[in-house]
Amino acid sequence: MTEQVMRPLSVLIAALGGEGGGVLTNWIVAAAQTQGLPVQATSIPGVAQRTGATTYYIEIWPLPVTDGKHPVLSLSPAPGEVDIVATTEFLEAGRCILNGLVSPDRTHLIASTHRVYTTFEKMAVGDGRFDLETLLSACKTRSRDAQLLDLDALALSSGSRINAVLLGVLVGSGKLPVTEAACRDAITTGRIAVDANLRGFAAGLKVADQQEVRDVGADTSALLREAETRLSSYQGADYAQLFNSRMQPFADSAPELLTEVAKGLTRRMAYEDIIRVAQLKTRTGRRGHLAGGFVEGEVVHITEYFRPGLREVCDILPAIIARRVLSWASVSPGRMNLSWPMAMRSTTITGFLMLRFLASLRVMRRLSYRYGVEQAAIEGWLADINKARGTDQGLALEIAKNARLIKGYGDTHARGVAAYDAINDDLVSAALKGQEASVEAIAAARNQALSERPG
Numbered sequence: 001m002t003e004q005v006m007r008p009l010s011v012l013i014a015a016l017g018g019e020g021g022g023v024l025t026n027w028i029v030a031a032a033q034t035q036g037l038p039v040q041a042t043s044i045p046g047v048a049q050r051t052g053a054t055t056y057y058i059e060i061w062p063l064p065v066t067d068g069k070h071p072v073l074s075l076s077p078a079p080g081e082v083d084i085v086a087t088t089e090f091l092e093a094g095r096c097i098l099n100g101l102v103s104p105d106r107t108h109l110i111a112s113t114h115r116v117y118t119t120f121e122k123m124a125v126g127d128g129r130f131d132l133e134t135l136l137s138a139c140k141t142r143s144r145d146a147q148l149l150d151l152d153a154l155a156l157s158s159g160s161r162i163n164a165v166l167l168g169v170l171v172g173s174g175k176l177p178v179t180e181a182a183c184r185d186a187i188t189t190g191r192i193a194v195d196a197n198l199r200g201f202a203a204g205l206k207v208a209d210q211q212e213v214r215d216v217g218a219d220t221s222a223l224l225r226e227a228e229t230r231l232s233s234y235q236g237a238d239y240a241q242l243f244n245s246r247m248q249p250f251a252d253s254a255p256e257l258l259t260e261v262a263k264g265l266t267r268r269m270a271y272e273d274i275i276r277v278a279q280l281k282t283r284t285g286r287r288g289h290l291a292g293g294f295v296e297g298e299v300v301h302i303t304e305y306f307r308p309g310l311r312e313v314c315d316i317l318p319a320i321i322a323r324r325v326l327s328w329a330s331v332s333p334g335r336m337n338l339s340w341p342m343a344m345r346s347t348t349i350t351g352f353l354m355l356r357f358l359a360s361l362r363v364m365r366r367l368s369y370r371y372g373v374e375q376a377a378i379e380g381w382l383a384d385i386n387k388a389r390g391t392d393q394g395l396a397l398e399i400a401k402n403a404r405l406i407k408g409y410g411d412t413h414a415r416g417v418a419a420y421d422a423i424n425d426d427l428v429s430a431a432l433k434g435q436e437a438s439v440e441a442i443a444a445a446r447n448q449a450l451s452e453r454p455g
Contacts, residue, residue: 020163160200168204264403278358315370322369
C-alpha cells in the first residue's frame with residue numbers, strides 16, 4: 001500500500017494597493033497559529049499604477065506539530081504547485097493564470113469579478129478594457145474549480161473592506177485548515193476596524209458556497225437606465241431627458257446599433273472636465289469607502305492631486321472668454337503647455353469646500369466653451385448615423401463605433417478627437433456622399449487608431 005505524503009497547503013493572494021492584502025495575510029497567519037498549525041507568509045510588493053501585482057504567499061501545515069519536528073515551508077510560489085489563488089480584482093486572476101500559478105489539476109480559484117482598470121486600459125485611445133469573455137473562459141478552464149463573486153459589492157453592502165469579505169469566502173470554502181472562531185479572534189485581536197471587518201467576514205461566509213457567472217453581454221434596457229442615472233448626476237434630470245430625446249430616433253434600430261449609440265452618447269454627454277473631477281471626488285460615500293479599514297481613532301488624510309492645463313481651464317470658462325484666451329495661446333506653442341499643479345486635502349474643511357465650489361460650477365456648465373463644442377459635435381455625429389442608417393446599416397454602425405475614439409481627459413481626449421476628426425473628415429464624409437470609401441476602411445482606420453499607444 002502506497003503511503004500518502006502530507007504536504008503544506010499553499011495559498012497565493014493577489015491584491016491591489018490599499019486593499020488590505022497584508023492585513024488579510026496577518027489574519028490567516030494568526031488564525032493558524034491559534035490552532036497550533038505551522039505557518040509561514042511572505043509578500044512581494046507590486047508596481048505603481050496597476051503594472052504589477054502585490055502578492056502574498058502563505059504555506060500552512062494542516063496538522064499541529066506534536067513530535068517537535070517542524071516542516072520546512074517555502075518562501076515563494078511555484079507554477080503548478082499552488083492550492084488556492086485568491087484575487088481581489090478580476091484581471092489579477094488573469095495575471096496569475098498567465099504566470100502559471102493557476103493549474104487545472106490543483107488550484108481552487110477565488111476571484112472578485114469587479115474591475116479596477118489598469119493604466120494601459122485607461123491610456124488607450126478608445127475602449128482599452130480587457131475582454132471579459134476571454135478572462136472568464138480562462139478562469140473556468142485553467143483552474144480546478146473557480147468561485148467568481150463580486151466581492152467589492154459585498155464589501156460596500158456590508159460596510160466593510162474587500163479583504164475581510166475575502167477571508168470569509170476563503171474560510172467558508174472549506175479549503176483553509178482554520179476555523180471561523182480562530183479567524184474572528186484574529187480580526188478582534190488585530191484591532192483594525194473590528195466591527196466593520198467582522199461584518200465583512202460574515203458576508204463572505206454567507207456567500208462562500210455561491211458562484212456568480214459574469215454576464216458579459218449588454219442589456220439595452222439596463223444600459224439606458226444606467227445612462228439616465230449617470231447623466232442626471234452629471235448635469236441634472238433635464239440633461240438625462242435630453243439623452244432620451246436624442247435616443248428616440250434610434251428606438252427601432254437593431255440592438256447592436258442601439259447599444260453602440262447609447263454607449264457613445266452617454267460617454268460623450270458626460271465628458272470629463274474639472275467640474276466632473278470635483279464632482280466625483282466629493283460624491284456621497286467616497287470618503288467613507290477610502291477611509292474604511294484603518295485603525296479606529298487614527299487620523300486619515302486624503303490628498304487630491306490636479307494638474308489642469310490651459311485648455312482644461314478654458315473648457316469651463318464662458319465661451320467668449322475661452323476663445324480669446326485660446327487665441328492668445330495659439331500665438332506661441334509654449335503657452336498651450338501652461339499648467340497649474342495643485343494638491344488639496346479633501347479631509348480638511350478648506351480643501352473640501354474648494355472641491356465643492358468647483359463641483360458647484362455645474363450650474364454654469366451650459367455656458368462654458370467646452371459644452372458648446374461637445375453638443376455641436378454630438379449633434380453632427382448623430383446626424384451622420386441617422387443619414388447612414390436610412391441606406392446602409394453597416395455604415396451607420398461603424399460611424400456610431402467611431403465614438404469609441406473620444407474619451408478621457410487632457411492629452412488622452414485630444415488624441416482621440418484628432419483621430420476621430422481625421423476619419424470623419426476623410427472616410428465618413430466620402431461614404432455619406434456615396435463616394436469610394438468602404439465600411440471596412442472606416443473600421444480599419446478606427447482599429448488602427450485604437451491600437452496606437454501614446455509615444
